[in-house]
Amino acid sequence: xxxxxxxxxxxxxxxxxxxxxxxxxxxxxxxxxxxxxxFLAAFDNPLLAPLDDQARLDLGALARHGDRLxxxxxSFVVDPIIFxxxxxxxLAVCGTVNDLAVGxxxxxYLSCAVIVEEGVSVDSLRQIARSMATAARxxxxxxVTGDTKVVNKAACDKMFIxxxxxxxxxxxxxxxxxxxxxxxxxxxxxxxxxxxxxILSARxxxxxxxxxxxxxxxxxxxxxxxxxxxxxxxFIRDPTRGGVATVLNEIAEAAQVxxxxxxxxxxxxxxxxAFCEILGLDPLYLANEGKLVAIVPPEQAQHALExxxxxxxxxxxxxxxxxIAGEPGRVTMRTVFGGSRIVDMLVGEQLPRxx
Amino acid sequence: xxxxDEYRDQDKAQVxxxxxxxxxxxxxxxxxxxxQIMEVCGGHTHSIFRYGIEGMLPKSIELxxxxxxxxxxxxxxxxxxxxxxxxxxxxxLTTFGDAIRVPGSRxxxxxxxxxGADVRMVYSPMDALALARRNPKREVVFFGxxxxxxxxxxxxxxxxxxxxxxxxxxxxxNHITIVPTIKAILDSPDLHLDGFLGPGHVSMVxxxxxxxxxxxxxxxxxxxxxxxPLDVLQSIWMVLKxxxxxxxxxxxxxxxxxxxxxxxxxxxxxxRVYELREFxxxxxxxxxxxxxxxMRAEYVRFDAELKFALPNVKIADPKSCQCxxxxxxxxxxxxxxxxxxxCTPERPLGALMVSxxxxxxxxxxxxxxxxRRDEVLPVEAGTA
Numbered sequence: 254x255x256x257x258x259x260x261x262x263x264x265x266x267x268x269x270x271x272x273x274x275x276x277x278x279x280x281x282x283x284x285x286x287x288x289x290x291x292f293l294a295a296f297d298n299p300l301l302a303p304l305d306d307q308a309r310l311d312l313g314a315l316a317r318h319g320d321r322l323x324x325x326x327x328s329f330v331v332d333p334i335i336f337x338x339x340x341x342x343x344l345a346v347c348g349t350v351n352d353l354a355v356g357x358x359x360x361x362y363l364s365c366a367v368i369v370e371e372g373v374s375v376d377s378l379r380q381i382a383r384s385m386a387t388a389a390r391x392x393x394x395x396x397v398t399g400d401t402k403v404v405n406k407a408a409c410d411k412m413f414i415x416x417x418x419x420x421x422x423x424x425x426x427x428x429x430x431x432x433x434x435x436x437x438x439x440x441x442x443x444x445x446x447x448x449x450x451x452i453l454s455a456r457x458x459x460x461x462x463x464x465x466x467x468x469x470x471x472x473x474x475x476x477x478x479x480x481x482x483x484x485x486x487x488f489i490r491d492p493t494r495g496g497v498a499t500v501l502n503e504i505a506e507a508a509q510v511x512x513x514x515x516x517x518x519x520x521x522x523x524x525x526x527a528f529c530e531i532l533g534l535d536p537l538y539l540a541n542e543g544k545l546v547a548i549v550p551p552e553q554a555q556h557a558l559e560x561x562x563x564x565x566x567x568x569x570x571x572x573x574x575x576x577i578a579g580e581p582g583r584v585t586m587r588t589v590f591g592g593s594r595i596v597d598m599l600v601g602e603q604l605p606r607x608x
Numbered sequence: 609x610x611x612x613d614e615y616r617d618q619d620k621a622q623v624x625x626x627x628x629x630x631x632x633x634x635x636x637x638x639x640x641x642x643x644q645i646m647e648v649c650g651g652h653t654h655s656i657f658r659y660g661i662e663g664m665l666p667k668s669i670e671l672x673x674x675x676x677x678x679x680x681x682x683x684x685x686x687x688x689x690x691x692x693x694x695x696x697x698x699x700x701l702t703t704f705g706d707a708i709r710v711p712g713s714r715x716x717x718x719x720x721x722x723x724g725a726d727v728r729m730v731y732s733p734m735d736a737l738a739l740a741r742r743n744p745k746r747e748v749v750f751f752g753x754x755x756x757x758x759x760x761x762x763x764x765x766x767x768x769x770x771x772x773x774x775x776x777x778x779x780x781x782n783h784i785t786i787v788p789t790i791k792a793i794l795d796s797p798d799l800h801l802d803g804f805l806g807p808g809h810v811s812m813v814x815x816x817x818x819x820x821x822x823x824x825x826x827x828x829x830x831x832x833x834x835x836x837p838l839d840v841l842q843s844i845w846m847v848l849k850x851x852x853x854x855x856x857x858x859x860x861x862x863x864x865x866x867x868x869x870x871x872x873x874x875x876x877x878x879x880r881v882y883e884l885r886e887f888x889x890x891x892x893x894x895x896x897x898x899x900x901x902x903m904r905a906e907y908v909r910f911d912a913e914l915k916f917a918l919p920n921v922k923i924a925d926p927k928s929c930q931c932x933x934x935x936x937x938x939x940x941x942x943x944x945x946x947x948x949x950x951c952t953p954e955r956p957l958g959a960l961m962v963s964x965x966x967x968x969x970x971x972x973x974x975x976x977x978x979x980r981r982d983e984v985l986p987v988e989a990g991t992a
Contacts, residue, residue, distance in 0.1 A: 461731060523609050530612065532705075532731075533654075590837040591618040592660020597973050600953040601718075605705035605729070606654070606965065 265289045273373045278403030291375065292365075292399060295382035296389070300362075300397040308397035310362060310419075318421030323358035325349055326417035334381065334411050336455040338447070338466030342381035344542060345414040346388035346396075347471045348493070354473040355489040355545055357428045357480060358420030360392060366400040366415040373411055381412065392471035394418065426480060430548075432487040433508035437576040438554035440547045442475055442561050443520060443569040444468070445497055449539025450525045453532075463528045470543030475564050479545075482560030483553035491545050498537040498596045500546050501574075501584045511579025514596070516589045520569045533606030537586075538599055548576065615836030616659070624841045625664050631848040632666045642670035644800050644937050645847055648790060649807035650677030650965030651835050657970040659837040669844070672937030673960075673967030675789055675893060676807050678754045678782075679706050680959040680966040683889045684923035686782055687712030693749050693780060693916050694725040700743060701727045702736035703751040704758075706963050711956060713923045717751075733765040733779070740769070740777035749912045752779040757809040759783045759901065760874035763881040766903075766910045780912035783901040784888060786810050787818050792896045794826045798938050803847040805840070806832035808862040813878075815870030816858050823856045834862040881907055889922065891959035892931030929958035934967060941968040948972060 266286030268277075276283040293301065300308045315322065329345040339347075346363065353360040365385065369378065389396050447468040454463040472491065479486060492500040497519075505512045521536045529536045543566060549557045554572060561567030574586075584596040632638050647653060653673045656662055662671055675681055691712050694701035701717065708717045708729060721727040726746075730736050733750045740748035752762040762779050769777045786807060793799065806819055811832045822830050829850035833843035843861040850857060860866055881904060888900025903911040925931070929951070930944040941947055941960065951957035953969050960968035 458729060458735075526609055526612075530609075588659045588837075589613075589616050589618060590659040590661070590664075591621050592662075592664050592837075594657060594660040595973070601709060604708060605731070606963075 265293065268375050271374055271376070273369050273371055273375060273378060273403055275371050275403050275405070278369075278401065284401065287375075288401060291378050291382045292401070295379070295386040296365075296396040296399075297386075298395045298397065300395060301399070308362065308364075310397070315361065315421055318359050318361065318423070319426075320424040321422040323353045323356045323420045323422055324417070325352040325356075326415065327352060328413060328415040330410065330413050331452065332410055333455055334377070336467055337451050339469035339542070340381055340384050341412065341414055342384035343388045343469050345416045346385050346392060346394070347469050347542060349416040349418040350392040350394060350471040350473055351491045351543075351545075353418050353420035354471070354476040355491050356422065357426035357476065357489070358422045359477075360394045360418055360420040360473050363389065363394050363396045363416050363418045364398045365396050366402075368402045368404055368409050368413040370409045370411050371403055371406055378412070388471065392473055425484070428486065428488050430488045430490075430504045430507035433504055433510055433548045433576055434487070434550070435510055435576050435578040436551050437487060438549045438551060438572050439501070439512060439514060439574040439576065440549055440554065440557055440561065440570060440572050441497060441520065442472070442545045442547075442567045444522045444525070445492070445519065445541060445544060446521055446525045446529070446536035446539035448542040449496065450528045450536070452540070454528065461528070461531065463524055465522070465524050465528065468541055468543035470566055472543065472545055472566065475545065475561060475566050478560045478564050478567075479547060479557055483549050483557035485550045485553050486557065487548040487550065489545050489547045492541050494540050495599060496536070496538040496540060497546055498535070498584070499598055501596065502582070502598045504548060505584050506582040508576070509581035511577045511581070511583045511585070512574055513577055513579075513585050513587065514574030515587045517587075518571050518573045520571050534603050537596060538603050612836070615834070615838045617838060620838055621664070621841060624838070624845055628669070628841070628845050628848060629666050631845065631852050632668055634852050635848065638668045642668050643802050643848070643851065644670045644672050645803045645805060645844060646672040646674045646793075646801050646937060647805040647833070647840075648674040648676040648786065649805070649810065650680065650963065651807070651809065652805055652833060652840060653677065653967055653970055654965050655835050655837055655840050657973070661837055661840055664841075665844070670937070672801060673934075673941075673970070675793070675890070675935050676755065676786060676810075677960075677963050677965040678758075678784060679710055679963035681784070681890045681892060682707070682710055682753060682782060682959075683891045683925075684711070684713045685889070685921050687716065688714060688923065689913075689918040689920060690751055690780055691715055691717060691720045691725075692919055693912055694720050694727050696747065696916060698745075698747045699726065700739055700746050700748045701725065701751060702730045702733075702739060702748060703727065704753065705729050707751055707753055710962050733762045734768070737765050737769055737774065737777055740774050741772075744776060746776060747915070748777050750777070750779045751782070753782045755784055755786050755807070755810045756813040756878070759878050759882065760813060760871070763877040766881050766907055767877060769910060770907070775909070778910045778912040778915050779903070781882070781902055783882065784890070784899055785884070785901065788896055788899040789890065789893065790819075790822065792893065792899075793936055794822065794828070796936050798936060800937050801828065802851060803828055804830040805843050805847065806830045806858070808832060808834050808839070808866060811860075811862065811866045811870070813871050813874050816860050816866065816868050819858045823858050827856045829856050830858050832858070832860045832862050832866055834865065880904070891925060892929070892935055894932070925959075926957045931958040931960050931968075934960055941971040944968070
C-alpha cells in the first residue's frame with residue numbers, strides 16, 4: 254500500500270545571494286527558497302517532497318523488515334565542518350545510520366535538522382546537503398523530514414546538524430552488552446583512531462599536519478554480513494567519542510566481566526600511532542566514525558572475522574582480545590612490551606602532554 | 609614504526625628482566641627491605657604505567673615516582689594568577705594541553721575558558737608568537753611551564769619576539785629547575801631511596817654533570833634514562849648493577865640523545881633570558897630555594913607577571929594531602945589518606961592526581977585503585 258499523498262508540482266525556489274542571513278530562517282519566501290534550493294534539491298524523495306510537518310511512513314512496509322523499531326538521534330558539531338575523509342553532513346548521516354545498524358537494525362529513514370550560523374556561504378551549505386544525500390543513498394536510507402534554523406553570528410559554530418533515524422530489527426536478532434560471556438572474543442572492524450586523529454590534525458591549532466583521513470562510513474552492510482556469518486553474536490557498538498577503550502569499559506561494566514586486549518593485535522595505522530606518540534595521546538581513546546567493536550562467541554569468532562575481512566570496510570578487522578571472568582568491569586591490555594596495564598575510562602577529554 | 613618499535617621489543621625485555629632478577633638476588637639488603645629507585649621525571653612514570661613495567665620487575669624493587677611532572681607541582685596560587693591573566697578581555701592565553709585542567713583555588717583554565725576567557729592550546733610557544741603576530745590588537749600570553757626541557761623553547765621565543773619587535777607577546781614564567789629539588793628530597797630525613805633514574809629530556813639540555821653531587825655527596829647511583837620501555841628497564845638494570853658493585857656514579861643510558869655536556873646553545877638562550885628566583889613554591893613539596901626561573905630585567909617587557917596585575921596569593925596545599933610523602937617514597941600512592949576518596953582525577957586535591965604523569969593519577973588510572981590503603985609489599989612487612 255502506498256500512502257504517499259498527492260505531490261503537487263511547484264517551481265523550485267532558488268537562492269540568489271552568496272551567504273545565509275537571518276532572513277533565510279524567517280519563515281517566508283527566503284526560507285522556502287533555501288529549503289528548495291539546498292535541501293529538497295539534494296534529498297529529493299516522495300516522502301519529503303510535500304514538505305508537510307511530518308513524514309508519513311507505511312507501517313506495513315516497516316513491519317516486513319522486522320518486529321521491532323529501532324529509533325535513535327544524535328547531534329553533530331565538528332570543527333572544521335569539512336575534513337579529510339568527510340564533512341559534517343556525511344558524519345550526520347553515517348553516525349545515525351551506525352547507531353541504528355549496531356543494534357542489529359536495518360536503517361530506513363532519517364530526519365535532518367540544521368542550525369546554521371548567519372554568514373555561512375550558501376555554497377558550503379549546498380555541499381553539505383549533497384554530501385548528506387550521497388551518504389544516505391550509500392546507506393540505503395531516505396531523509397524524509399527536516400528543519401532549518403538560522404541563528405545570529407557566534408550563536409553556533411557555522412552549522413550544527415541533528416539527525417534522528419528509524420530502522421527495523423529482525424525478529425531473530427537480539428543484541429545486548431549484558432549477553433557478553435567469559436570466553437567471548439573481542440573483534441574490531443579495522444584501524445582505530447583515524448577519525449579522532451584526522452580532526453585534531455585538520456583543526457590545525459597544533460600545527461601538526463598528518464596525512465590521516467577520517468574513517469567516516471556507514472556500517473549497515475558490515476553489520477548485516479556479521480549477523481549472517483555469526484548469528485550468535487552478543488553485542489555490537491560503534492566506538493565514537495571515547496574510542497574503543499570506553500566501549501570496552503562499558504561492556505565490561507554491563508556484563509560484570511573482565512576484558513583483556515592485546516596491544517600487538519590492535520590495528521592502528523602507523524600515521525595515527527606517530528601522531529599519538531608526538532602529542533602523547535592514546536589511540537584507544539580516539540574517536541572512530543566507521544568502525545565497530547563486536548563481542549562474538551568463541552565458536553563463531555573466526556567466521557565473524559572472515560566475514561568482516563571480506564567486506565571493503567572491514568579488511569583490517571582483527572580479533573583484539575577476550576572476555577574473561579576476572580574482576581567485574583575491569584579492562585586490561587597486554588602491552589607489546591610484555592607488561593599488563595589497566596585501560597580505564599577517561600576522566601575528561603584527552604589532552605596533549607607537555608613532554 | 610622505526611626508531612620506536614626497536615625500543616619496545618618483548619624478547620629483549622625478557623632478557624633484561626632475567627638479568628635484573630639475577631642482580632637483585634645478589635643484593636643482600638633486598639631480603640630485608642625493598643630496593644627503592646626514584647624515577648625523577650613524569651615521562652618515565654608515564655612509560656612505566658603505559659607499558660606495565662612495574663609488574664615485570666621482581667617484587668623487591670619499588671619504583672618511587674618523583675616530582676618531575678611540571679604540571680603536577682604547579683601550586684594553586686600560580687594557576688589562580690594564570691586564570692586572572694586569562695580573564696583579561698584583551699588576552700589570548702596560550703598553553704600546553706595538560707596544563708588546561710590543573711585546578712586553581714577558584715577554577716582551572718578550562719573553566720575560565722567556558723566562562724568566556726580566550727584560552728587556546730598550542731604545541732609550541734612559537735605558535736603562541738605566531739598568534740601574537742596575527743592578532744596585533746590582542747595581548748598573547750604563553751603559560752610557560754616545565755623544566756629545562758621546555759625552557760629553551762620559551763627563551764628562544766622571547767628572543768625571537770624581541771628581534772621582531774613584537775610588543776603584544778609575553779610569557780607567564782613558571783619554569784622550574786630539577787636539580788635543587790632532587791637535593792631537597794635527598795636532604796629529607798625520612799628518605800629511603802637507593803638510586804635514581806635521571807630525567808632524559810632535561811639532561812638533553814643540561815647534560816649529566818649537574819648530577820655529580822648526587823653520586824659524590826649523597827652516595828646514590830643515578831642513571832640518565834630514555835623514555836621507551838627498554839630504556840627504562842636497562843636503566844633500572846644499570847642502577848642495580850651499581851648498587852650490587854657498591855658504586856655510586858652518574859651514568860648515561862640515553863647517550864643517543866643526551867650529550868655529556870648538554871646543549872650549549874639551548875643553555876645560552878636560557879641564561880640570556882632567565883635567572884634563578886630566590887625561591888619557588890612547589891605543590892606538595894613547599895618552597896624550595898633557587899628552584900624557579902624568572903625573566904631577567906632586560907626582558908621584563910615580555911614578562912606577563914609584570915604586565916598584568918596578579919592576585920599573587922599563596923594557597924596552602926590541603927592539609928589531608930600527603931603528596932610530599934609519596935614524592936619522597938615514604939608512602940605509596942594508595943596509602944595516602946585521601947587517595948581515591950577525596951582525591952580523584954576528576955577532583956584532584958593533591959599535585960600527583962592532577963596530570964596523567966602524576967604518580968597518583970597513574971595508579972588510579974592504570975591499576976592502583978583497587979589496592980587497599982593498608983596494603984604493604986611482602987618485603988616491607990618483613991622490615992616492621
